Amino acid sequence: MTNNLDKIFESFDKKLIFKDKSVLQTNYQPKEIIYRDEQVNQIASILAPILRGEKPSNLFLYGKTGTGKTLSVQYVRDSLLKRAGKINDFHLRIEYLNCKLKKISDTEYRILAELIKKLGGSVPETGLPTESVYSRFIELVDSEKQLVILILDEIDQTVKKISDGFLYNLTRLNSELSKSQICIVGISNDLTFLDNLDPRVRSSLSEEEIIFPPYNALQLREILKTRAKEVFKDGILSEGVIEKCAAYAAREHGDARRALDLLRIAGELAERDGSKKVLLKHIDESNSKIERDKILDVVKSEPKQFQLVLYSIIKLAQKGKNPQTILGQTGELNKSDAIFTGDVYNYYNVLCSKYKSDVLTQRRVSDIIQEFDMLGIINVKVISKGRGGRMREIKLAVTSNITEKIKEIIENSLNYN
């Protein structure tokens, strides 16, 4: 036993595969950003006035995930902060906030709370009127003479959940400030995001816009190569590994983060295998592992009622392929694979009594189903069956082996309670 463990640790000790894994981690800041010179320069020149103590234009960046938006902004941010010491009497703060993080993104209140926390203040989790959270925020910013740049990553997520009133408030925050000024840098993955915005918000939020085009396979390959040089020992990557990573990622609209994750996980898998090289098959495994982990994380952090609903959907989806009675509930079966809201709700009710859980109303379940759609775990289409009524047609949006994993997780967490 001990012997066995020793062997495992030993193989990790020797660093057979990795030289410096941190280079592939998502928060790693490379020394230079290739293929993004233009954008970086633009950002820098737009934000540069801040060094003279003037408020720069609000800035809006958009492009698909993993096109280097966050990276570029942070790069500029770092170099700005480095020079910040030379500004007289102005205190410069640049805060980065990713709005997508689950616990933050839900409400306007929580985002503000998070911003305040970043600025060194504190607010209770709940209980305060949103209005007074605003004033606290203003107070905090205005407490000393400073220029604040707020970088809001993935705001599209937020606006989808809340209204764009939040952004409107933010953009006109400056009028409330006497000593300080705020500049907003918005980052969005959704290219159509701006179109759906209130025109007033749009014009003030995106005084300047920069578009980040996706990387193509060639560029991805270069990026991977540069990083791989620092990460892996020589000769560890077998022929074509980089190319394959690049190809996978290029298929996913040129997502560089994806490509790097892919490579890192593949390396870890190889390490775990005790393999001396990273092989092509590791990339494949890596690809499905990433996919799986992403969804599983989401499911895991979902509250109980959500899990029950999802569980119902999964069960029903599987029944569809293999028709048996649905616990004698409806007595009738759907002949097709399609699942409808009513079916889910019925089955959900059964599950609730089985697990002695509270039963939510159909109204609420309807909303929950919609949220799962937004998360991309299921696909939903509202259809009308004429006289047969109107309902959502629900389909699972994940492959069956992930479905099994989800089922496992939910079963576990349900049995615990």
Added chain:
DNA sequence: CGAGATTCATGTGAAGTATACCTTTAGGCTTAA
């Protein structure tokens, strides 16, 4: 046969409720002069 009315089962919006948590205020207790 076809236009318009009907119908079903749920979508969707608004308003209301329960819960958890926050601040403020007032009263009681302790402490120090």
Added chain:
DNA sequence: AAGCCTAAAGGTATACTTCACATGAATCTCGTA
């Protein structure tokens, strides 16, 4: 008398419920050819 702690009062956000109305195509109705 001043200071501190505690409990009650008053307020809000959030998750959920209730109520009421909106949807939209299959189906029905009925007038017309």
